[in-house]
Amino acid sequence: MGMHSPVEQFQVHDMSAPLFELGGHAITFTNFSLGAVLAVLCGTLLVVLPMLRRSVIPGRFQVLIEMMYKMIENLILDAAGPKARPFLPFIFSIFVFIMTSNLLGLIPGVYTVTSQFVANLLLAVGVIGVVLVTGFVKHGLHFFHVFVPSGVPAFLVPVIAPIEVVSFFIRPFSLSLRLFANMLAGHILLKVFAGMTAAVATSGLVASVGILPLVINVIIVGFEIFVALLQAYIFTILSSVYLRDALEMH
Numbered sequence: 001m002g003m004h005s006p007v008e009q010f011q012v013h014d015m016s017a018p019l020f021e022l023g024g025h026a027i028t029f030t031n032f033s034l035g036a037v038l039a040v041l042c043g044t045l046l047v048v049l050p051m052l053r054r055s056v057i058p059g060r061f062q063v064l065i066e067m068m069y070k071m072i073e074n075l076i077l078d079a080a081g082p083k084a085r086p087f088l089p090f091i092f093s094i095f096v097f098i099m100t101s102n103l104l105g106l107i108p109g110v111y112t113v114t115s116q117f118v119a120n121l122l123l124a125v126g127v128i129g130v131v132l133v134t135g136f137v138k139h140g141l142h143f144f145h146v147f148v149p150s151g152v153p154a155f156l157v158p159v160i161a162p163i164e165v166v167s168f169f170i171r172p173f174s175l176s177l178r179l180f181a182n183m184l185a186g187h188i189l190l191k192v193f194a195g196m197t198a199a200v201a202t203s204g205l206v207a208s209v210g211i212l213p214l215v216i217n218v219i220i221v222g223f224e225i226f227v228a229l230l231q232a233y234i235f236t237i238l239s240s241v242y243l244r245d246a247l248e249m250h
Contacts, residue, residue, distance in 0.1 A: 006191035035111035043100040079240035083247045095236040102228030117180040124172035135246035
């Protein structure tokens with residue numbers, strides 16, 4: 001039976017019997033778990049397989065991966081500075097996971113991992129956690145100065161510092177919400193137009209409207225692919241910008 005509501009595609013349901021209990025709650029393998037596993041596997045294969053047979057004259061897939069890696073390298077060096085180079089594998093892994101999750105979610109029947117706010121929040125909290133740990137390891141207690149913009153008069157510090165603290169710790173929520181909202185809205189739009197196309201095809205109106213609904217669907221899918229790549233890029237560049245705070249302060 002097909003889905004009648006556009007939001008049904010975001011429902012998490014069990015795909016196995018309880019595997020174990022945690023805090024009195026049964027933990028099962030769900031469609032969300034399957035989507036996450038597929039994203040990790042596909043992302044890993046996407047990066048690893050083209051590099052297994054590296055050659056002086058690279059193949060098209062090797063070129064693609066090298067270009068993608070170079071793009072993220074340039075991004076993180078521009079956004080966070082040369083000191084951020086050791087964090088390149090971490091940032092690149094986040095980019096590949098989000099990109100793969102977004103693109104896999106366009107396949108009917110595959111759960112869109114990034115349509116879950118909590119999943120995105122986990123990624124964002126991981127980024128902020130790395131920023132905090134790096135900041136305190138590199139700068140010690142001096143890292144607290146990141147909450148006091150340079151040039152602020154002393155009498156304004158009690159007012160500005162709390163605002164900066166709230167602004168800093170709201171970052172994972174803004175990162176998560178942006179990705180969540182775009183994936184949710186895009187997939188709902190796809191579902192609605194797919195339903196409209198099916199309704200037109202079965203109502204005998206094809207002769208009057210032609211292939212217009214199908215063309216609209218193709219355009220929307222193309223736009224969603226663009227959004228999937230763009231949102232992975234935005235999440236990555238913002239993570240790099242936040243990392244700069246830990247490396248160079250203000």
